[in-house]
Amino acid sequence: MTDSAPPLDFYFDFSSPYGYLMSEKIDAVAARYNRKVRWHPILLGIIFKATGSAPLTLQNPAKAAYSIHDFERSARFMGIPYRHPSRFPLATQNAARAYYWLHGQDCALARRFAHAVYRAFFVDDLDISSPDTVLDIATRLGIDREQLAAALQAPEVKARLKDECEQALAAGVFGSPHLIVDGEHFFGADRLPQIEHWLQTGGF
Amino acid sequence: MTDSAPPLDFYFDFSSPYGYLMSEKIDAVAARYNRKVRWHPILLGIIFKATGSAPLTLQNPAKAAYSIHDFERSARFMGIPYRHPSRFPLATQNAARAYYWLHGQDCALARRFAHAVYRAFFVDDLDISSPDTVLDIATRLGIDREQLAAALQAPEVKARLKDECEQALAAGVFGSPHLIVDGEHFFGADRLPQIEHWLQTGGF
Numbered sequence: 001m002t003d004s005a006p007p008l009d010f011y012f013d014f015s016s017p018y019g020y021l022m023s024e025k026i027d028a029v030a031a032r033y034n035r036k037v038r039w040h041p042i043l044l045g046i047i048f049k050a051t052g053s054a055p056l057t058l059q060n061p062a063k064a065a066y067s068i069h070d071f072e073r074s075a076r077f078m079g080i081p082y083r084h085p086s087r088f089p090l091a092t093q094n095a096a097r098a099y100y101w102l103h104g105q106d107c108a109l110a111r112r113f114a115h116a117v118y119r120a121f122f123v124d125d126l127d128i129s130s131p132d133t134v135l136d137i138a139t140r141l142g143i144d145r146e147q148l149a150a151a152l153q154a155p156e157v158k159a160r161l162k163d164e165c166e167q168a169l170a171a172g173v174f175g176s177p178h179l180i181v182d183g184e185h186f187f188g189a190d191r192l193p194q195i196e197h198w199l200q201t202g203g204f
Numbered sequence: 205m206t207d208s209a210p211p212l213d214f215y216f217d218f219s220s221p222y223g224y225l226m227s228e229k230i231d232a233v234a235a236r237y238n239r240k241v242r243w244h245p246i247l248l249g250i251i252f253k254a255t256g257s258a259p260l261t262l263q264n265p266a267k268a269a270y271s272i273h274d275f276e277r278s279a280r281f282m283g284i285p286y287r288h289p290s291r292f293p294l295a296t297q298n299a300a301r302a303y304y305w306l307h308g309q310d311c312a313l314a315r316r317f318a319h320a321v322y323r324a325f326f327v328d329d330l331d332i333s334s335p336d337t338v339l340d341i342a343t344r345l346g347i348d349r350e351q352l353a354a355a356l357q358a359p360e361v362k363a364r365l366k367d368e369c370e371q372a373l374a375a376g377v378f379g380s381p382h383l384i385v386d387g388e389h390f391f392g393a394d395r396l397p398q399i400e401h402w403l404q405t406g407g408f
Contacts (some may be wrong), residue, residue, distance in 0.1 A: 030227035060255035062378040066389055076408055174266040185270055186280050190394040194281050204280055 007036040008195075009180040011168050013044040014092035014128060016176035017071040017082070018189040020118045024080045025192060026179070029110075033199040039114060041096035044089075044176055046165040050173045055089050074189065081123050090129040093161060094152055098134050100160045101151040104144065115143055211240040212399075213384040215372050217248040218296035218332060220380035221275040221286070221395040224322045228284045228395055230383070231315075237403040241320060246302035248293075248380055250369040255378045259293050278393065285327050294333040297365060298356055302338050304364045305355040306347065317345055 006029050012019030023039075030037045048054060056067040068084050075082030095117045103110035116137050116179060120126040126133050131152055140144045151157050168178075174186060179186040184203070186195050197204060212234050216223030227243075234241045238273070252258060260271040261369050272288050279286030301322045307314035320341050324330040330337050335356055343349045372382075376389060383390040383399060390399050401408060 051266060053264065053267070060257065060378060062376045063257070064254060064389075065380065066376070066391060069396075070390070070391070073408075077401060101390060118371065172266045172270070174264060174270065184275070187267075187274070188394070190392070191274075193397075197281060200383065204277075 005035055006182070007038040009040060010037050010170075011040045011042050011171075011173045011178040011180075013047075013176045014041055014114075014117050014121065015089040016044065017084075017122065018074070019176040020082075020122045021071075021078055021080055021117060021189040022177035022179075023115065023118050023190065025078065025189075026195075027073075027176075029192065029196050030199065032196075035199060039099075039111065041092070041099050041114065041161075042095065042137060042165045042173065042176070043091075043093060043161070045091070046072065046162075047174060049060060050169050053174065057088065072093055078189075081119075083125055085121055085125050087127055087129070087144055090127065092128065093127050094131045094134045096161050096164075097152050097157045098138060098148055100164070101148065101154075101157050102138075109143070113138060113143070114165045117142060156159060174179045205249060208214040209239055209240040209388070213244060213375075214241050214400055215244045215246050215375075215380060215382040215384075217251075217380045218245055218288075218299045218318075218321050218325065219293040220248065221288075221326065222278070223380040224276075224286075224294045224326045225282055225284055226381035226383075226396065227319065227322050229282065229393075230381075230399075233396065233400050234403065238356060239403060243303075244316065244368055244372060245296070245303050245318065245365075246372045246377065246380070247295075247297060247300065247365070249295070250366075251378060251380075251383045255374050257378065261292065282393075285323075287329055288359055289329050291331055291333070294331065297330065298335045298338045299332050300365050300368075301356050301361045302342060302352055304368070305352065305358075305361050306342075313345065313347070317342060317347070320345060 010022065010026055012023060025039050044055070057064045069085060072082055099110055099114055102113055117128055120133065120137055121128045126132060131149070135145050135149055138148050171180065175187055177189060179196055181195060184198060214226065216227060231241050242363050256267060258355055259384055261268045275288060276286055303318055306317055321332055324337065324341055325332045332338060339353055342352050375384060379391055381393060385399060385402055
């Protein structure tokens with residue numbers, strides 16, 4: 001693959017543990033093969049409503065308990081800090097809207113913001129559903145608080161997130177993390193070795 | 205770990221693609237750490253009814269289509285032959301009953317039979333729900349057809365399978381493949397690297 005190869009598409013919800021694990025690894029894996037990654041925060045609430053699914057921790061008690069244990073163990077296995085949030089899952093439309101507004105101005109800053117939101121939730125146990133928490137995270141990155149607060153209420157920003165969710169559904173996305181690499185779909189942080197093999201070999 | 209370390213418990217349904225992938229690898233992985241594996245065929249129909257779950261391919265269309273693609277791709281990634289069965293999923297009580305009856309007489313033969321059933325389904329596309337197919341597979345391994353045919357109808361053999369399913373539920377099993385290693389649960393063929401790391405390090 002050359003520098004002109006198209007980016008990978010990375011769909012995730014800011015409340016998704018395996019999405020967080022993927023977010024800590026995918027850019028570096030792609031970069032080893034001269035590939036970039038386009039990040040798409042989406043709302044699993046919309047995806048699950050359309051597809052008739054449910055969060056892992058709201059499924060049967062055995063699977064829910066296992067899932068929380070597996071989030072923590074998978075993080076240790078991948079060398080990523082993780083503390084299961086005390087409020088989980090939660091609504092992430094404020095974080096996602098902030099991401100798209102920032103992305104329109106500064107892609108690199110939007111990427112740093114996305115990492116900061118995920119770490120605030122999965123390391124520092126902050127309530128990222130709250131607009132104030134989202135604004136605090138942004139302010140620490142030098143982003144103008146008032147401008148962002150206004151953007152969170154702007155119809156065009158709300159419409160952008162809705163549109164991204166609809167486009168994700170149309171592309172066949174059914175969960176988080178969901179990667180599309182040259183038309184090939186990979187669901188779950190545990191598909192990272194297959195993604196790397198795919199990038200390395202051009203398909204297998 | 206020494207030779208006296210307890211065996212790993214491997215729960216699976218003969219109709220489970222990821223169970224098949226695990227079945228082709230787990231004994232060799234365990235053997236590298238001087239561990240043995242106790243195989244437990246179970247019926248996902250009973251497990252899913254108790255836990256309120258459903259087969260991957262009977263979930264939403266996007267996830268169902270992805271799952272079949274992922275079965276095939278994961279098999280290629282793991283170097284295992286795989287052809288998605290034309291009848292899927294199907295009932296596996298005859299195969300599972302045959303396994304437990306054989307296991308009572310010859311553990312090693314029961315293991316060979318289990319491999320043969322999985323490969324008949326996931327490589328040769330045979331209808332392993334049929335008692336005749338199960339008897340054909342057994343006969344090719346030198347097992348007495350008449351005795352096994354009688355065993356498939358024996359109340360004590362039926363009770364053994366029912367009991368194994370209930371014990372699996374009591375142990376917290378919610379799907380296939382499901383491994384328990386020294387009390388630690390691992391769900392899915394994609395957890396094999398974590399299982400190996402666990403065996404190697406004694407926990408992480």
